Amino acid sequence: MNCMKCKVSENPSIKEAYRLIEDGIRKRALVVILACCSASYEGRARSRLDAGERLIVIKPDGTFMVHQDRKVDPVNWQPPKSRSRAYIKRGSLYLESIRRDPEERLEVEIHEAHLVSYYLARDVHDLMVAGHENDMGDMIIMHPHLIEKGFRPVAREYAVTSGFIDILGKDENGSLMIIELKSRKAGVSAVKQLKRYVDEFREDRVGVRGVLVAPSITHDAMEMLEEEGLEFREIEPPRELRSNRGVTLDNFL
Amino acid sequence: MNCMKCKVSENPSIKEAYRLIEDGIRKRALVVILACCSASYEGRARSRLDAGERLIVIKPDGTFMVHQDRKVDPVNWQPPKSRSRAYIKRGSLYLESIRRDPEERLEVEIHEAHLVSYYLARDVHDLMVAGHENDMGDMIIMHPHLIEKGFRPVAREYAVTSGFIDILGKDENGSLMIIELKSRKAGVSAVKQLKRYVDEFREDRVGVRGVLVAPSITHDAMEMLEEEGLEFREIEPPRELRSNRGVTLDNFL
DNA sequence: GCCTAGGTCCCGTGG
DNA sequence: CCACGGGGCCTAGGC
The missing domain is CATH 3.40.1350.10 (Trna Endonuclease; Chain: A, domain 1)
Structure with a gap:
């Protein structure tokens, strides 16, 4: 549950999950969630993703991603500087990430959280790359x-x-x-x-x-x-x- | 530690981490690791990433990703159908992901694993999208x-x-x-x-x-x-x- | 298998 | 701030 840098909760209740996620976002941690979820996006395009078990990541720079069990690219995402929050509505847990200019909104409904964690990651190095x-x-x-x-x-x-x-x-x-x-x-x-x-x-x-x-x-x-x-x-x-x-x-x- | 779909280990030893990761790969699970690591890539280009605390994901389709605490794109990755494995060399834990055609290799050295987990994710739905x-x-x-x-x-x-x-x-x-x-x-x-x-x-x-x-x-x-x-x-x-x-x-x- | 073109492309850079 | 072009682009579709 605690290792200074990590907080982890397995099969949390809705309220536990909510608190841990909000805590992670506020502390500018890397938030990592394994959950059955569905997602709706509206912005430059529009999309709907029905329920499935996925990886959700919220980064301290505002990046938000939903990853399926396949492909390199996230199935839904928001770019850096987006604003993310969690909320409970009618007994269900939701994540929301909003971007301004262009106005875009991604909403994820968490049907069942299997693992909720955050990681106070320190990372000062950039990639060195050759071959461009x-x-x-x-x-x-x-x-x-x-x-x-x-x-x-x-x-x-x-x-x-x-x-x-x-x-x-x-x-x-x-x-x-x-x-x-x-x-x-x-x-x-x-x-x-x-x-x-x-x-x-x-x-x-x-x-x-x-x-x-x-x-x-x-x-x-x-x-x-x-x-x-x-x-x-x-x-x-x-x-x-x-x-x-x-x-x-x-x-x- | 166990919820049918998830296995999680916090601050595992090198051997524990190794076993859990190999187990997850073999079971075609979504493997998620929070760790201090460094990475070397050689293929279409070449890159080196010095140590930092990051999120590592191995997907059942062979996708391998290293995510920093910023940006939507992974800092290093391998595409679907790559072959991933873990190994211990001179007392250190490594992850390797190899792709054929083009020949590409990504090696990640885990300096300290904070969280190792895998998730037997079921996800049958594809994204519905409009606006193309x-x-x-x-x-x-x-x-x-x-x-x-x-x-x-x-x-x-x-x-x-x-x-x-x-x-x-x-x-x-x-x-x-x-x-x-x-x-x-x-x-x-x-x-x-x-x-x-x-x-x-x-x-x-x-x-x-x-x-x-x-x-x-x-x-x-x-x-x-x-x-x-x-x-x-x-x-x-x-x-x-x-x-x-x-x-x-x-x-x- | 190779090749072409689209993408919520992302992302850095320069105006 | 917007516009442009590269990228280990990724990914889908055609041949």
């Missing part, structure tokens, strides 16, 4: 020869009317190169995107090369790439876990 | 006058080279109309998409109208729409709840 598109850009700026010998980056996130070019540069002959990065397998949409960028420059009558950089590419995308006279470089996103993020071109110009 | 783009399409097919008087739908999900046109139809004068649906506020990307569809047909020298249908639109998107001679219809997605799918056999296996 941005990391690929950093790597190419620092090692331009990965694109090809003589490649020189000129600009990053270069704004054009149809969007932002990931990396703009020149090859050893001085021809403009447009680099489109994808951190995972590139599909036809990536090729279309690259083509739009290249077309914008080709209208200006410059010899322009378009290069799609990704760890792999779908068959259809490769076909379209070749039809359009564009190029593909197979490059894996880097794997070094670094806390120091954000390499800019300024470091090298 | 597809629902808007259904509504417009059944009530074409929502677009305008005299509008006649001709095709749905009509394939063109740049994608699929949500609804193709004709106005009362026989002019072709291309309808692009968005269930939420439409941005510039929606306008670009519609423009590409319309351009494909305009090349064929037909008087073609393009209509963006959404509950609202961003300022920039509206400007671009007007510049391109396209139209906007403010329509809310319908709200009637329909069951996506009935109960399937899988729920009983």
Whole structure:
């Protein structure tokens, strides 16, 4: 029942469950409930979930989730900064989570609580992650020869009317190169995107090369790439876990 | 400790925790752990999470999640059909979840378990939801006058080279109309998409109208729409709840 | 099995 | 504050 950080109640009465949940919310704890429940949501969309046995989580940042016994995503949820509370109405226990802007409301009716607990969790660390598109850009700026010998980056996130070019540069002959990065397998949409960028420059009558950089590419995308006279470089996103993020071109110009 | 559906252990020893977790996985229960842990992931990307107090969930479908005290998304996870197990190495308790294709591995080291539990959850119901783009399409097919008087739908999900046109139809004068649906506020990307569809047909020298249908639109998107001679219809997605799918056999296996 | 597109996407970032 | 785009996106549907 008590371990400083945890409070737990098995098969609590409605009133016990109510008190423990409200206590957990007020103490800004991680509230965890195993219960038979049903749920109604109304907001950007609208949904109804009939009774079943599920995991309910209320986080100290206001996040509210109902998880079924399947899938990664919660079946119903509210985002951080939502306001949650418990209440008893006509002898039944309810949880409510409300968000403002957009106005959204999730109501969960607890038919039978099997386990109610809260956890005064301390967690100061953030995830360190590598392998994003941005990391690929950093790597190419620092090692331009990965694109090809003589490649020189000129600009990053270069704004054009149809969007932002990931990396703009020149090859050893001085021809403009447009680099489109994808951190995972590139599909036809990536090729279309690259083509739009290249077309914008080709209208200006410059010899322009378009290069799609990704760890792999779908068959259809490769076909379209070749039809359009564009190029593909197979490059894996880097794997070094670094806390120091954000390499800019300024470091090298 | 026991309520038929639940097993719970507070501040278990490493061996107790190990046994309860393995028992829960084997019984295809929903395993819920509150613990101080760290995590390493390697797969499509790579990540490292230093020690902190978190919620760990293992679902009977193979889903594995590590939740921090913030945000809706798990900080680390594995999708359904992953294989999870617990093991003790050099006196420490570890959880491992492995996925094949793509090959991915998540390892969690439990430094101190505060609560270990599992829940033999039965849940046969699926979410009923309304307000999707597809629902808007259904509504417009059944009530074409929502677009305008005299509008006649001709095709749905009509394939063109740049994608699929949500609804193709004709106005009362026989002019072709291309309808692009968005269930939420439409941005510039929606306008670009519609423009590409319309351009494909305009090349064929037909008087073609393009209509963006959404509950609202961003300022920039509206400007671009007007510049391109396209139209906007403010329509809310319908709200009637329909069951996506009935109960399937899988729920009983 | 691969691929495409939608989502109450979530989430960070930049205007 | 809103708008935009990436993501280990997840997930459903098509082929």
